[in-house]
Amino acid sequence: CECDFKICAECFGDAVKNAGALCPGCKEPYKATEMEDLVGGGADGGARPTLSLPPPPGGAPASRMERRLSIVRSQKAMTRSQTGDWDHNRWLFETKGTYGYGNAIWPKENDADNGNGGSGGGLGGTDGQPAEFTSKPWRPLTRKLKIPAGILSPYRLLVLIRLAVLGLFLTWRIKHKNEDAMWLWGMSVVCELWFGFSWILDQLPKLCPVNRATDLAVLKDKFETPTPSNPNGRSDLPGLDIYVSTADPEKEPPLTTANTILSILAADYPVEKLSCYVSDDGGALLTFEAMAEAASFANMWVPFCRKHGIEPRNPESYFSLKRDPYKNKVRSDFVKDRRRIKREYDEFKVRINGLPDSIRRRSDAYHAREEIKAMKRQREAALDDAVETVKIAKATWMADGTHWPGTWIQPSAEHTRGDHAGIIQVMLKPPSDDPLYGGDGEEGRPLDFTDIDIRLPMLVYVSREKRPGYDHNKKAGAMNALVRSSAVMSNGPFILNLDCDHYVYNSQAFREGMCFMMDRGGDRIAYVQFPQRFEGIDPSDRYANHNTVFFDVNMRALDGLMGPVYVGTGCLFRRVALYGFDPPRSTEHGGCCSCCFPKKRAWQILMMRR
Ligand SMILES: O=c1ccn([C@@H]2O[C@H](COP(=O)(O)OP(=O)(O)O[C@H]3O[C@H](CO)[C@@H](O)[C@H](O)[C@H]3O)[C@@H](O)[C@H]2O)c(=O)[nH]1
Ligand SMILES: [Mn+2]
Structure with a gap:
């Protein structure tokens, strides 16, 4: 299965015999190709049982889709923090109605009350479902949401302009030597080059920040709904x-x-x-x-x-x-x-x-x-x-x-x-x-x-x-x-750490973290980190204690690149990732690789199962 959940060959064989068997890892039906490969490549070769797998649940009716997506409602009432103060974080980002997906930031009151989440979910508007959601044959637990071009393009343009200005300035500086104070001139050139370089390092990751959304309803559907093998609907979450x-x-x-x-x-x-x-x-x-x-x-x-x-x-x-x-x-x-x-x-x-x-x-x-x-x-x-x-x-x-x-x-x-x-x-x-x-x-x-x-x-x-x-x-x-x-x-199998002075603000947060870990391809994720929010900071936040730029710009931006750095707390780890194994292969992010080389991939999976 694409989630790479390892099961022994016999169990998989059993699963193949039962039509419609689900992968115990991501709760998705096994794909027919994997099974054929397994049976075809098996020791006795020959006999291929005909499999009747259920059709992929891609074409779910629209009403079900709608239920799975909660919609961002009025933004005005939400710009006050819980202490009643003006909340800069939220004002800054939520005015666009596109910010704050899938994070632990102040859950919407209505969601908190009816208890069944979707707290991170939501679309910028009421119009339809995102392409990421409908294009997949399975129902994803998480989605990557691009930052709207309207916000990102001006920022990129600004970076470009600054880059050009920086370049012009440095050329001017190098061309205009100060003969009277060569040492001073040399030192300032070195320093300016260094600052310019570190500025570029700081800007590059910000060119492609990402937002992520989780879908708690799908998590519930997959792991906590009664099935023939689990008639009581006892939770299957790790x-x-x-x-x-x-x-x-x-x-x-x-x-x-x-x-x-x-x-x-x-x-x-x-x-x-x-x-x-x-x-x-x-x-x-x-x-x-x-x-x-x-x-x-x-x-x-x-x-x-x-x-x-x-x-x-x-x-x-x-x-x-x-x-x-x-x-x-x-x-x-x-x-x-x-x-x-x-x-x-x-x-x-x-x-x-x-x-x-x-x-x-x-x-x-x-x-x-x-x-x-x-x-x-x-x-x-x-x-x-x-x-x-x-x-x-x-x-x-x-x-x-x-x-x-x-x-x-x-x-x-x-x-x-x-x-x-x-x-x-x-x-x-x-x-x-x-x-x-x-x-x-x-x-x-x-x-x-x-x-x-x-x-x-x-x-x-x-x-x-x-x-x-x-x-x-x-x-x-x-x-x-x-x-x-x-x-x-x-x-x-999962670990979350907190300092004694940090607490869980959103009671659904663990589930949201788990959405990432249990999603297809989630086995490649070592940790999922929650942003930190602070209480008791002076209303004008004159010392920038909210650390908004760090948690909401830099870390998101790094997420778009290869993943944020670990900040020491509020982090959900996969236990085996802490046990010092080699990191998983860096290629193959699904997408193009898996459709270009289906054969190779199937073999890899097969080898690992053995
Ligand atoms: O010998 C020690 C010292 C500290 N702590 C705990 O470590 C946490 C963080 O220590 P603290 O002194 O509060 O550091 P802060 O600067 O407030 O913490 C930030 O920075 C640390 C790294 O610099 C991270 O580990 C923290 O998670 C992060 O919140 C606290 O829960 C402490 O109880 C221990 O368990 N044992
Ligand atoms: Mn502390």
């Missing part, structure tokens, strides 16, 4: 491991980390396929207990988000939204539920903020007890000797009355930041495979979660071992430790 790194509970408040975790646990992705790993490089009990609190609050927060389609699913941001929370909410008990959750969240905050104190008090109490014990023991052991003052290290104690293996508040040997044991603790155990519905609001349960799945994804706390004399490589080291530890626990 496992996803989310890594959150935190290093220091003083600089990175545990409340922020807890909010990040909550936004991940509440994301719209099959619960049994999602696992969340927190890496704590500080090895702090404070972070550990904050995560435990978050896990317990999630029992309420996550079903609440599912029930009412909350966006964003980070409680701190949600409760500080300036817009009307009751808009587009249909369920009559929303007001009551929201009020209740708000109160619970406030109590949760108080608990988290009280943790440092409670840990200290607890440790003091245990320490006093230990000291008395030690004193007694000493008195019994050496009645006559001169009694020395007992001195024991002041440990940090866990709630169950044992020493915390990580960093202690008062550092002592083997309990400092750079020297402590490894800790791994499952905070939420892996959920059952089938949905577990909550009960009504009675029996002590605060909210009515009838028909709402109340399962939570797995949550694991990891603090890697650290010893003096080793280079722990900061965040990269933490990521490595998580790659290894998650490999023996959930081993999700």
Whole structure:
């Protein structure tokens, strides 16, 4: 199959026998040519079974097509950010109605509420489907959308004019030597040449930026719709491991980390396929207990988000939204539920903020007890000797009355930041495979979660071992430790990493990322990166903290070339890509190659299957 999903020869043989078999990778029917090649090239040659494959689903009726595309509606209301401030990013790009496809940027309110995505989808206008969409015999999960020539051509022209001016200037500079100050002249020529060269390097990728759109409805169709082999319509999406790194509970408040975790646990992705790993490089009990609190609050927060389609699913941001929370909410008990959750969240905050104190008090109490014990023991052991003052290290104690293996508040040997044991603790155990519905609001349960799945994804706390004399490589080291530890626990084929101060703004984002990975030819993609958006920046953004040029111009432009650079966070990886294999072949992007050399390609596939 074109997606190169590897299956063993026998399974493929079976698939060939069953007419209409789908490739388990991209859920597309196998193409007849591949099968003929396989059978023809097989050891026994000869007998070719006649195959009756279903016709390619290219000519789907227009009404279905329309349903799959959501249409960008009024742009005016969207130019205000969630804090109510003027949003330059969006104004700059969305006024054309063509910007922002398939990215995690502020999901449209209507989509967020009806929950079934298409959030990235949409066409610049209402006119028909894009050519990329209709020309393919299969239904693509993603589309590449060209930037309209009206926007790009003037920009290219400007680049050309500047290039010409630059050329003229440099010739003038070189031709007009300054005899009085040759050194100065030489140096400025070298510098100007260098600046010119680096400017060209900077401009070239920008000549062909791309936008991408995902189609969440197709993803749902392919992976989550009941089929004969999957009558319950259980999700077939791949496992996803989310890594959150935190290093220091003083600089990175545990409340922020807890909010990040909550936004991940509440994301719209099959619960049994999602696992969340927190890496704590500080090895702090404070972070550990904050995560435990978050896990317990999630029992309420996550079903609440599912029930009412909350966006964003980070409680701190949600409760500080300036817009009307009751808009587009249909369920009559929303007001009551929201009020209740708000109160619970406030109590949760108080608990988290009280943790440092409670840990200290607890440790003091245990320490006093230990000291008395030690004193007694000493008195019994050496009645006559001169009694020395007992001195024991002041440990940090866990709630169950044992020493915390990580960093202690008062550092002592083997309990400092750079020297402590490894800790791994499952905070939420892996959920059952089938949905577990909550009960009504009675029996002590605060909210009515009838028909709402109340399962939570797995949550694991990891603090890697650290010893003096080793280079722990900061965040990269933490990521490595998580790659290894998650490999023996959930081993999700995809990995997404986030810093503790970043959260998932759009609950559909994981699905959107997966569209790229599961699309035909997606096996050649090592990672998909989300742009970063920032909150709490001053309204006029005088220091350009939104970093718009970087995320929305440079990175998109590089995407049109060979792919953007990795920026360190918010990145969805294919796990095997991190395992150090050779990159996949660089030729063959489908298109012309595959139609010119069908034979060769079929053979290649065949070889790999063997
Ligand atoms: O020993 C360490 C040090 C840092 N971190 C984590 O690494 C992340 C990023 O560190 P930070 O100091 O916040 O760097 P920033 O400059 O804010 O981060 C940006 O730049 C980094 C690289 O320069 C990227 O790794 C980050 O993803 C990117 O957000 C945070 O989650 C930290 O908790 C660790 O896990 N262990
Ligand atoms: Mn940071």
